[in-house]
Amino acid sequence: MLRDVYIAGCxxxxxxxxxxxxxxxLEEAALAATEDAGIFSEIESVFVANMxxxxxxxxxxxxxxxxxxxxxxxxxxxLVENGPASGGSAAKIGAYAVGSGAVDVAxxxxxxxxxxxxxxxxxxxxxxxxxxxxxxxxxxxxxALAGMFARLYMEKYGxxxxxxxxxxxxxxxxxxxxxxxxxxxxxxxxxxxxxxEAVVNNPWVAEPLRMFDCCPVSDGxxxxxxxxxxxxxKTGKPLVKISGIGQATDTxxxxxxxxxxxxxxxxxxxxxxxxEAGIKPxxxxxAELHDAFxxxxxxxxxxxxxxxRGTGHIALEKGETSLGGKLPINPSGGLKARGHPVGATGxxxxxxxxxxxxxxxxxxxxxxxxxxxxxxxGGFGNNVLCFVLEREN
Amino acid sequence: MTEISAYTCKDCxxxxxxxxxxxxxxxxxxxxxxxxxxxxxLLTFTRVHALSLAYEDRHITLGIVEFEDGCRALGxxxxxxxxxxxxxxxxxxxxxxxxxEEVKGLCFK
Numbered sequence: 001m002l003r004d005v006y007i008a009g010c011x012x013x014x015x016x017x018x019x020x021x022x023x024x025x026l027e028e029a030a031l032a033a034t035e036d037a038g039i040f041s042e043i044e045s046v047f048v049a050n051m052x053x054x055x056x057x058x059x060x061x062x063x064x065x066x067x068x069x070x071x072x073x074x075x076x077x078x079l080v081e082n083g084p085a086s087g088g089s090a091a092k093i094g095a096y097a098v099g100s101g102a103v104d105v106a107x108x109x110x111x112x113x114x115x116x117x118x119x120x121x122x123x124x125x126x127x128x129x130x131x132x133x134x135x136x137x138x139x140x141x142x143x144a145l146a147g148m149f150a151r152l153y154m155e156k157y158g159x160x161x162x163x164x165x166x167x168x169x170x171x172x173x174x175x176x177x178x179x180x181x182x183x184x185x186x187x188x189x190x191x192x193x194x195x196x197e198a199v200v201n202n203p204w205v206a207e208p209l210r211m212f213d214c215c216p217v218s219d220g221x222x223x224x225x226x227x228x229x230x231x232x233x234k235t236g237k238p239l240v241k242i243s244g245i246g247q248a249t250d251t252x253x254x255x256x257x258x259x260x261x262x263x264x265x266x267x268x269x270x271x272x273x274x275x276e277a278g279i280k281p282x283x284x285x286x287a288e289l290h291d292a293f294x295x296x297x298x299x300x301x302x303x304x305x306x307x308x309r310g311t312g313h314i315a316l317e318k319g320e321t322s323l324g325g326k327l328p329i330n331p332s333g334g335l336k337a338r339g340h341p342v343g344a345t346g347x348x349x350x351x352x353x354x355x356x357x358x359x360x361x362x363x364x365x366x367x368x369x370x371x372x373x374x375x376x377x378g379g380f381g382n383n384v385l386c387f388v389l390e391r392e393n
Numbered sequence: 394m395t396e397i398s399a400y401t402c403k404d405c406x407x408x409x410x411x412x413x414x415x416x417x418x419x420x421x422x423x424x425x426x427x428x429x430x431x432x433x434x435l436l437t438f439t440r441v442h443a444l445s446l447a448y449e450d451r452h453i454t455l456g457i458v459e460f461e462d463g464c465r466a467l468g469x470x471x472x473x474x475x476x477x478x479x480x481x482x483x484x485x486x487x488x489x490x491x492x493x494e495e496v497k498g499l500c501f502k
Contacts, residue, residue, distance in 0.1 A: 124445035134411050135467055137496050138488050139445060144455055147439030155477070204442040204452075253411050255457040255465040260437065 001099030006232035007240045007389070008105075008225045009037020010351040015182040015220035015339035022050070022057050022113040025221040026066045029344070030109045033223030033351075037235055043225070044103035046077035049090035049110035050343035055125050056116055066109060083129045084292065085378025086110060087222070087346025088247075088385030094226045095242050104228050110348070111221030112341035122217045126342065129379050131253040143214055145254055145380040146293035147206030152261045153295055154208065157310040161208065163317065165193045167294035168212045170322050171330050175337025177323075177363035182218045182339025213294040218339030222348035238358045244279075244388035246272030254380050263303045265384040266375060270304035273373070277388035281305035284327060284388075285369040286356045288349035290377035291334040297321075300375050301329060304386065323364060331356065331364045346376035350387060357391040397485055397499055399429040399464050408464040429466060430483050433458035433501065436465070438475045448489070458483065458501055468499030 011032020018025050026048060034040045048066050053059040063077030082089035087110035094106035114122050123141050130136045130145070153159060168187060175181035192202040192212045202210045232239055248268035251257050257264070274281060281304060289304070291297035298312040306327055307315045315321055321329040332338045332352040335345060353372035355361045372389045401408045404421030410429055415422055438456035456470040458481055469488045472481070481501040488498035 120444065120446055123443060127445050131411060137498050138455055138467060138469055139441065139448060139453055140455060140467065141441060141443065141445050143443060144439050144441045147441070148437040148455070148457060151439065151477070152437045204440070206442065207440045209439075251411075251417070253467070255436075255467050256409065256411055256417065260457065 001096065002101055003099055004229055005095045005098045005226055005242045006229055007242065007350070007354045008039055008227045008232045008235045009033045010224050010354045011036050012180050012222035012348055012351050013220050014180050015218045015341060017115045018113060018219035022053055022059060022111060023065055023069055025113055025219060026062065026109050026111040027069045029111055029221030029223040030066060030070060030107060033109070033225050034107065037225040039105055039225050039227065039231065039235070042105045042231070043072060043075055043107045045094070045097050045106045046072065046075055047090040047094045047106060047108045048077065048079050049086040049108070049347060050079060050112060051081055051083055051086050052112065052114070052125050052342065055128070057113055082383055083378040084342045085346055085376045085383050085385050086343040087348065088376030088387070089346070091224060091347055091350055091387070092245050092247060092385055094224070095245060098226050098228060104231055106226045107223065108226060108347060109221060109223040110344040110346060112343040113219045114217045114341060115219050119217065134253040141206065142380060143206040143209055143293065146295060147209045149261060150208055150293070150295040153299055156261065157313065159298065159313045162189065162193060163298065163313040164213050164294040165189055166316055167291060167297045168192065168336055170316070171291060171334040171336040174323060174331050174364055175333025178333050178338060181333040181337050182216050182220070183337045187212060209293060209295070215292045215335035215340040218341045220339055220341035220344050220348070222344045222351045224347055224350055239392040240354045240357050241390050241392055242387060243390045244273035244275070244277030246270060246276065246386045248272070248384055250382045252379070252382055263299060263381045265381055266300055266303045266377065269384040269386040270375065273386040273388045274305070277390065279371060279388060283371050284373045285371050286331060286353065286366040287327065287329050287373040288332060288334065288352050289329055289375045290345070291330060291336050292340055292377065294336065296377065297329060297334065300377070304373070304375055323366065328366045331361065331366055346385060349374040349376060350389070353389050357389055396428040397497070398426050400424040400426055408462050410464055410466040429460070429464065429499065430485070431460060433460045433481050433483050435475060435477055435479045435481055435501070437477060438470055456501055466499055468501050471500055471502045
C-alpha cells in the first residue's frame with residue numbers, strides 16, 4: 001500500500017437473534033463504529049459486507065441502502081460478497097481505498113440476518129457456496145465438508161473428540177466474558193461429551209462433528225472506520241495500524257485439492273500478511289481464527305504458523321491458547337460462541353483485535369497485547385483473508 | 394440416463410471431474426469428455442445428520458473417492474460400514490429429489 005491505514009473506530013451489535021431487520025443491524029454497527037471514531041461526515045466511501053441478503057432477506061443493493069439510512073449520500077458505496085469471508089474482503093477493499101490515497105476515510109460494515117429463515121434453509125443457504133455440480137447436488141453442507149476434513153485430520157494427527165470439545169469449552173468460556181457474544185454460557189466436558197446424556201445435549205451434525213463442534217447461526221453486524229494516520233491521530237485513541245493483509249484462493253471443490261487437509265489458501269494468506277507486516281507468527285500476542293468448526297481452530301493454528309503441524313491440539317490441551325496462555329486464540333469466543341453472522345464475521349474479528357490492542361476488551365483483555373492476527377475463512381477454505389494489526393503508541 | 398462426466402487434458406492426461414477452462418496441472422485448454430464411472434477408493438466420508446433442504450432421509454452418507462486414474466469426486470455413499478481406503482464402485486443414480494425432480498449423481502457402493 002502507498003500509505004499506512006489505521007482503525008480509527010470500531011463497534012458491533014450484540015450477536016444472536018436481532019429484533020430488527022438487516023438494515024437495522026447495519027445501521028447499528030455503522031453508528032457504533034462512527035461514534036467510537038468521532039468521525040461521520042468525513043466518510044468518503046462505504047463498503048458493506050454481506051453474503052446472503054438476496055437469499056435470506058430478499059434484499060439487494062445494501063451499500064446504497066445503508067448510505068440512505070445514514071443520509072450519507074452522495075458518498076460512494078457498494079456491497080462486497082465473498083461468502084463467509086465477505087467481512088475480511090470488505091475490510092481489505094476499504095484498507096486498499098485508504099492505502100492507495102483514493103480516500104482518507106472509509107466505513108466498512110458487515111452484517112447478516114440469518115435467523116429470518118429456518119435452520120435447514122440457513123444450512124442450505126450456506127451450502128450454496130459449494131461447487132454446484134460436484135458438491136451441492138449431493139446435499140453437501142458446510143458441516144459435511146468439515147466432517148470429511150476432520151476425519152482425515154484427526155486420524156493423521158491423533159486428535160480425539162475430547163480435543164475438539166476442548167476448543168468449544170475454551171471458546172464458550174471466553175464467550176461468557178464478551179457482552180456481544182451470541183452464546184454467553186460455559187459448557188463442560190461432562191455435559192457435551194462424557195456423560196450418557198451428552199448424546200442428547202450434543203447430537204451428531206456431520207460425523208465426527210457434533211453440535212458443539214459447530215458455530216451457531218446468528219444475526220449481527222460489525223463496523224470499522226478506516227483512515228489515514230493524520231485522521232486517526234485526531235481521535236485521541238491508541239493507534240491501531242493494519243500492518244499486513246494477505247488473501248489467497250484454492251479449488252472450489254474440496255476433493256480437487258492434492259491433499260484435502262492442506263489449507264493452502266490459509267497458509268498463503270497468512271504468509272503474505274506476516275511478510276507485509278514484517279513480523280513472524282511468534283510475534284503475535286492475540287489471534288482471532290475462523291472456528292466455524294472446532295477442528296478448524298486447531299488446523300488454522302498450525303497452518304498460519306503458530307504451532308508445528310500436528311501440535312495445535314497439544315498447545316490447546318496445555319492451555320497455551322486460553323486467556324492467560326502464551327497465545328490466546330479467540331478471546332471473543334470466536335465463531336463458536338460470539339456467533340457467525342457470515343457477512344459480519346471478518347469485520348467482527350478485526351473489531352475484537354482492535355479492542356484488544358487498545359486495551360478495551362474488558363474481562364477478556366489479553367495483557368500487553370500489541371500485535372494481533374485474524375484469519376477469515378471463506379468457502380471451505382477456498383478464499384481466505386488474514387490480517388496483522390499492530391498498536392503503534 | 395444422465396451421464397456424469399470427467400475431463401481429460403489432451404496435453405498432460407490429468408483427469409478431473411470438475412470442468413475447468415484450463416487444466417489445473419499444466420494449464421492446457423483442450424479436453425476429452427467421457428463418463429465417470431468404475432472402481433474407486435474411499436478417501437474420507439461423513440454421515441450427515443443435519444441435512445439441508447429437500448431430504449426425507451434421517452441422514453445421508455457422503456464420501457470423497459479417488460478413481461484408478463487419479464480422478465477424484467464426491468458422491469453419495471451406500472455402504473453400511475465405510476472405512477477409509479475401501480474399494481468402491483461408482484454408479485449413476487438419484488442423489489436428491491429437488492422440486493419433484495430427481496437429481497442424478499455419483500453413487501458409491
